[in-house]
Amino acid sequence: xxxxxxxxxxxxxxxxxxxxxxxxxxxxxxxxxxxxxxxxxxxxxxxxxxxxxxxxxxxxxxxxxxxxxxxxxxxxxxxxxxxxxxxxxxxxxxxxxxxxxxxxxxxxxxxxxxxxxxxxxxxxxxxxxxxxxxxxxxxxxxxxxxxxxxxxxxxxxxxxxxxxxxxxxxxxxxxxxxxxxxxxxxxxxxxxxxxxxxxxxxxxxxxxxxxxxxxxxxxxxxxxxxxxxxxxxxxxxxxxxxxxxxxxxxxxxxxxxxxxxxxxxxxxxxxxxxxxxxxxxxxxxxxxxxxxxxxxxxxxxxxxxxxxxxxxxxxxxxxxxxxxxxxxxxxxxxxxxxxxxxxxxxxxxxxxxxxxxxxxxxxxxxxxxxxxxxxxxxxxxxxxxxxxxxxxxxxxxxxxxxxxxxxxxxxxxxxxxxxxxxxxxxxxxxxxxxxxxxxxxxxxxxxxxxxxxxxxxxxxxxxxxxxxxxxxxxxxxxxxxxxxxxxxxxxxxxxxxxxxxxxxx
Amino acid sequence: xxxxxxxxxxxxxxxxxxxxxxxxxxxxxxxxxxxxxxxxxxxxxxxxxxxxxxxxxxxxxxxxxxxxxxxxxxxxxxxxxxxxxxxxxxxxxxxxxxxxxxxxxxxxxxxxxxxxxxxxxxxxxxxxxxxxxxxxxxxxxxxxxxxxxxxxxxxxxxxxxxxxxxxxxxxxxxxxxxxxxxxxxxxxxxxxxxxxxxxxxxxxxxxxxxxxxxxxxxxxxxxxxxxxxxxxxxxxxxxxxxxxxxxxxxxxxxxxxxxxxxxxxxxxxxxxxxxxxxxxxxxxxxxxxxxxxxxxxxxxxxxxxxxxxxxxxxxxxxxxxxxxxxxxxxxxxxxxxxx
Numbered sequence: 001x002x003x004x005x006x007x008x009x010x011x012x013x014x015x016x017x018x019x020x021x022x023x024x025x026x027x028x029x030x031x032x033x034x035x036x037x038x039x040x041x042x043x044x045x046x047x048x049x050x051x052x053x054x055x056x057x058x059x060x061x062x063x064x065x066x067x068x069x070x071x072x073x074x075x076x077x078x079x080x081x082x083x084x085x086x087x088x089x090x091x092x093x094x095x096x097x098x099x100x101x102x103x104x105x106x107x108x109x110x111x112x113x114x115x116x117x118x119x120x121x122x123x124x125x126x127x128x129x130x131x132x133x134x135x136x137x138x139x140x141x142x143x144x145x146x147x148x149x150x151x152x153x154x155x156x157x158x159x160x161x162x163x164x165x166x167x168x169x170x171x172x173x174x175x176x177x178x179x180x181x182x183x184x185x186x187x188x189x190x191x192x193x194x195x196x197x198x199x200x201x202x203x204x205x206x207x208x209x210x211x212x213x214x215x216x217x218x219x220x221x222x223x224x225x226x227x228x229x230x231x232x233x234x235x236x237x238x239x240x241x242x243x244x245x246x247x248x249x250x251x252x253x254x255x256x257x258x259x260x261x262x263x264x265x266x267x268x269x270x271x272x273x274x275x276x277x278x279x280x281x282x283x284x285x286x287x288x289x290x291x292x293x294x295x296x297x298x299x300x301x302x303x304x305x306x307x308x309x310x311x312x313x314x315x316x317x318x319x320x321x322x323x324x325x326x327x328x329x330x331x332x333x334x335x336x337x338x339x340x341x342x343x344x345x346x347x348x349x350x351x352x353x354x355x356x357x358x359x360x361x362x363x364x365x366x367x368x369x370x371x372x373x374x375x376x377x378x379x380x381x382x383x384x385x386x387x388x389x390x391x392x393x394x395x396x397x398x399x400x401x402x403x404x405x406x407x408x409x410x411x412x413x414x415x416x417x418x419x420x421x422x423x424x425x426x427x428x429x430x431x432x433x434x435x436x437x438x439x440x441x442x443x444x445x446x447x448x449x450x451x452x453x454x455x456x457x458x459x460x461x462x463x464x465x466x467x468x469x470x471x472x473x474x475x476x477x478x479x480x481x482x483x484x485x486x487x488x489x490x491x492x493x494x495x496x497x498x499x500x501x502x503x504x505x
Numbered sequence: 506x507x508x509x510x511x512x513x514x515x516x517x518x519x520x521x522x523x524x525x526x527x528x529x530x531x532x533x534x535x536x537x538x539x540x541x542x543x544x545x546x547x548x549x550x551x552x553x554x555x556x557x558x559x560x561x562x563x564x565x566x567x568x569x570x571x572x573x574x575x576x577x578x579x580x581x582x583x584x585x586x587x588x589x590x591x592x593x594x595x596x597x598x599x600x601x602x603x604x605x606x607x608x609x610x611x612x613x614x615x616x617x618x619x620x621x622x623x624x625x626x627x628x629x630x631x632x633x634x635x636x637x638x639x640x641x642x643x644x645x646x647x648x649x650x651x652x653x654x655x656x657x658x659x660x661x662x663x664x665x666x667x668x669x670x671x672x673x674x675x676x677x678x679x680x681x682x683x684x685x686x687x688x689x690x691x692x693x694x695x696x697x698x699x700x701x702x703x704x705x706x707x708x709x710x711x712x713x714x715x716x717x718x719x720x721x722x723x724x725x726x727x728x729x730x731x732x733x734x735x736x737x738x739x740x741x742x743x744x745x746x747x748x749x750x751x752x753x754x755x756x757x758x759x760x761x762x763x764x765x766x767x768x769x770x771x772x773x774x775x776x777x778x779x780x781x782x783x784x785x786x787x788x789x790x791x792x793x794x795x796x797x798x799x800x801x802x803x804x805x806x807x808x809x810x811x812x813x814x815x816x817x818x819x820x821x822x823x824x825x826x827x828x829x830x831x832x833x834x835x836x837x838x839x840x841x842x843x844x
């Protein structure tokens with residue numbers, strides 16, 4: 001690495017929003033051809049920093065040098081012109097346009113300035129897709145028809161359609177399966193071999209170990225460490241920098257005695273054509289049952305069907321031995337089910353509203369007489385639930401959108417706690433939750449189980465399922481291939497099951 | 506956890522934490538800024554009216570007239586505000602007002618007197634709202650399309666009933682309500698109805714589960730559904746509410762005009778939407794206030810009055826209205842982005 005002439009050098013970047021100093025004098029140096037990882041908890045300033053780099057935010061102070069020259073990134077287009085491309089976590093593709101049209105959006109190859117040469121666009125798109133290892137994606141298909149992983153490839157092709165020297169990837173692996181992650185890493189290697197620099201943001205330390213060259217750690221809007229060697233810096237040190245703690249995952253202890261008692265949730269032969277095969281499972285009070293499987297193995301669909309958000313083709317769901325009306329969320333909620341969905345912002349939270357209103361939304365009638373809400377009682381109960389889960393800040397009047405991912409998840413849990421729910425369905429409970437906050441969330445879930453809640457947990461992170469659940473069902477392509485107590489399984493075994501369908505003995 | 510949480514647990518710190526107020530104060534302050542700016546606009550308008558036509562504008566009779574005119578569209582706007590907060594739209598309000606006003610003033614209806622007119626107006630409004638609501642909530646139609654269809658059909662039906670003729674009201678009890686004798690402490694009964702609808706609307710939105718559900722459905726319908734709210738039923742109720750408001754407005758219009766006409770309520774939908782928007786209601790749903798909408802109505806009605814007093818044509822009025830909508834939304838975008 002030649003440190004004398006960084007490709008990009010950001011220094012002393014500050015950016016304030018009303019009430020928040022998102023960036024507080026951040027420095028970042030990126031060399032050509034390196035993978036520079038950005039690490040930090042939610043709210044540490046990663047997103048703001050890459051938005052400054054993408055030209056989407058203007059910094060209050062600070063300088064950006066690009067290939068040795070001072071530049072001002074006034075707009076995303078200005079950044080693009082310099083060769084800085086950003087692939088956001090929420091993909092910014094137009095669903096109703098084709099792959100080729102998306103790739104060339106804003107810089108279509110034209111004749112006479114306005115007639116789009118779609119043949120040329122398709123051909124160059126096909127070349128880009130091939131370079132990205134996905135020649136099977138048809139440039140003429142509508143982006144909305146593609147699965148999320150392929151949409152990400154399209155997003156990358158769009159970045160590469162410009163003469164790009166630096167690509168920012170914001171949690172690119174979050175929605176990908178392991179083999180797709182491998183392909184992503186291969187693409188990253190190709191890019192860096194061509195001298196393109198990659199700024200890589202991820203919560204997963206093991207990925208950063210695999211592909212990162214250097215790491216910059218952000219905490220509370222400051223760079224607490226810049227340019228650490230990605231492969232050799234001890235995990236303990238990185239985690240300590242991010243969190244001020246020395247541990248990565250701490251799973252709460254399981255209770256000594258296995259949960260007994262009648263199952264509160266029983267699923268019998270539940271299935272949906274093309275999504276998952278007939279499924280049987282039982283969850284007892286105090287028990288955490290985990291469903292492990294890859295993206296596309298039908299995990300989320302199973303939870304949503306149990307919850308009544310999807311209508312099953314066969315089978316039924318019983319709570320305390322009484323069958324639920326199929327396909328009715330309200331029946332499920334009334335029977336004591338609660339769902340913390342995968343997409344918190346889209347499926348669970350009222351982002352314009354306060355924590356109180358988000359927490360009370362499922363139990364409003366408890367605070368109402370003839371529709372009239374006793375707001376004092378509502379606030380008191382929300383406050384109690386918020387304290388119970390150590391949600392921070394502990395003021396339930398703040399807007400829920402100002403909370404970190406982990407605390408937003410706690411707000412969703414508080415909603416069901418307040419409702420007095422008896423079966424909690426958790427879909428990817430720690431997605432978008434930073435390392436430090438995860439352990440706390442795990443402890444909360446275990447405590448709720450100890451207090452008698454039945455928990456059904458779905459996660460694509462195998463260590464999470466193994467660490468948190470009492471019993472694990474391994475899913476592969478919509479079928480349960482193995483069921484065992486969590487302590488009898490390890491990560492390798494589960495991955496073998498998930499990938500091969502049979503335990504590699 | 507098998508019991509709902511009510512009392513804080515032993516483990517939870519019970520001390521009321523100091524330094525909490527800022528958040529809600531910020532919210533309150535922001536709401537105040539919006540309301541205050543609308544009040545400021547209204548004050549400026551009154552000033553302009555007072556300066557340009559001091560004798561006519563500030564005359565008690567003129568102020569009574571302004572408020573009376575605001576009452577009809579104001580009641581419609583309260584219902585519209587709920588619909589827009591829920592993420593919907595009701596383009597049929599003007600047509601429903603027309604249909605309700607002519608149905609309630611047919612010779613046959615007038616035979617039943619005051620009660621006949623009032624109930625018919627309200628029932629027609631509710632009936633139209635029911636059709637809108639069922640089509641949207643259970644038929645899966647887009648609100649824009651469903652209420653556009655209602656707009657066309659209701660206007661057509663109103664024309665069919667009247668055959669284009671003005672239906673004069675002969676029921677004394679109804680006509681008396683518009684007379685000065687029935688003013689309460691100088692306030693016309695129509696304005697009292699408007700005030701009552703406003704207060705009830707405010708309470709409904711801010712103090713009841715109905716209001717919460719409305720905001721939740723508008724803010725994030727999928728989250729509301731997964732939280733156990735019956736989103737479809739709520740949508741049905743909302744269009745019923747809008748229809749009810751149209752029925753009430755139609756009755757007010759009958760009192761005001763002493764007749765029913767199929768051309769009544771022309772372009773009310775646009776006036777009501779505009780008033781809600783400048784009042785700070787998000788067209789995308791999830792946020793809005795009754796106070797803002799009512800101030801929006803008062804601002805528009807006052808402008809119309811000042812222009813009329815100054816003998817300015819309605820074309821100028823329309824241009825001014827458009828400019829105000831743009832200015833109000835721009836100002837709101839600025840305040841929204843800085844908070």
